[in-house]
Amino acid sequence: MSRLPSSCAILCIALFLTACSTPGTDRVRPGPGPGPRPLIAVMGAYGPELAANDAAFADSATNVKIEQVNGLEFRHIRFAGHDLLLFPSGVSMVNAAMNTQLAIDRFHVTHVLFAGIAGGINPERHIGDVVIPERWHHHSEAAYLNPTPDGKGHVIPKYFSAPHENFGFIFPDHVWAIRDGMDKPERQAFFAADPGLLDIAREAVRRAPRMEFRGRVAQVHVGGDGIAGPVFMDNREYRRWAFRVWKAECLDMESTAIAQVCWANRVPFLIIRSLSDLAGGQEGVNDADFTEGPVAQHASAILREVVRAMPAGR
Numbered sequence: 001m002s003r004l005p006s007s008c009a010i011l012c013i014a015l016f017l018t019a020c021s022t023p024g025t026d027r028v029r030p031g032p033g034p035g036p037r038p039l040i041a042v043m044g045a046y047g048p049e050l051a052a053n054d055a056a057f058a059d060s061a062t063n064v065k066i067e068q069v070n071g072l073e074f075r076h077i078r079f080a081g082h083d084l085l086l087f088p089s090g091v092s093m094v095n096a097a098m099n100t101q102l103a104i105d106r107f108h109v110t111h112v113l114f115a116g117i118a119g120g121i122n123p124e125r126h127i128g129d130v131v132i133p134e135r136w137h138h139h140s141e142a143a144y145l146n147p148t149p150d151g152k153g154h155v156i157p158k159y160f161s162a163p164h165e166n167f168g169f170i171f172p173d174h175v176w177a178i179r180d181g182m183d184k185p186e187r188q189a190f191f192a193a194d195p196g197l198l199d200i201a202r203e204a205v206r207r208a209p210r211m212e213f214r215g216r217v218a219q220v221h222v223g224g225d226g227i228a229g230p231v232f233m234d235n236r237e238y239r240r241w242a243f244r245v246w247k248a249e250c251l252d253m254e255s256t257a258i259a260q261v262c263w264a265n266r267v268p269f270l271i272i273r274s275l276s277d278l279a280g281g282q283e284g285v286n287d288a289d290f291t292e293g294p295v296a297q298h299a300s301a302i303l304r305e306v307v308r309a310m311p312a313g314r
Helices: 006-020 047-057 093-106 195-206 236-246 255-265 288-309
Strands: 039-044 062-069 072-079 082-088 109-120 130-132 135-138 142-144 170-172 175-177 186-188 220-222 225-228 248-252 269-277
Touching: 039 047, 039 093, 039 288, 047 082, 047 109, 047 288, 072 093, 082 093, 093 109, 093 255, 109 255, 109 288, 130 288, 135 255, 175 255, 195 220, 195 269, 195 288, 225 236, 225 255, 236 248, 248 269, 255 269, 269 288
Parallel strands: 039 082, 039 109, 109 269, 130 220, 135 225, 225 248
Antiparallel strands: 062 072, 072 082, 109 248, 130 269, 142 170, 175 186
């Protein structure tokens, strides 16, 4: 029996050892697979929102498993016949997009739900109210342009076709995005919440507990538009302009990023926002520091009823 050349023998041994070794979890990210059960992702951005979500499910949830990934804690719980995956989106657009995609890649996520606070843009809404928009827009995708020499306009690049009224030198734009089934990226004006989840929300609102804030009964509105961008917005002129352009119910720092990731992955989503402030429409200091805790509970209370109303297996 002939012997292999030494170089071939070494190569075969190396390949055998590589095949037998277990790669580190930091280098391998399993995609969505069969898993033990499908999971409904339940997200909040930061402390007050996460605490409100925890409290909403604390009375009858069963803890199943906790996993740490990229420094984030993912908690699998069972509630009202559903398997939920609770985790933070993180604050602002990049964190929200990154962590939503991480959850979709690693776990068998079938739906994405989010509950948190936002600034109210619609002048008919009040602090403590809850809004559940059906469309989410980027307000900070934009071209920042120079004025013309005469000061009567702006120098518009040839590539740019403004879809909206500008705010001074800020010209908002749509975002370019692509997903399976498309040949190339296309401009997306908005990302739509799942119609079925919106119907469930409309039904769930009827069973929601009475919520009050500062002596006023909070109202819940399903439908309309929301906007998001990486900006803590506290300016009344921008607020007026944003409502004029998008007729937005609210403005926050995560929702459209989450919506875009869900759109790209074809995962149904629903985002619930309670109004902690008026995004600059108030006089004096913004209310958010004083309202974020109790107001976050309103969004989480609606979220709980949405989960309860979802059919088994969803």
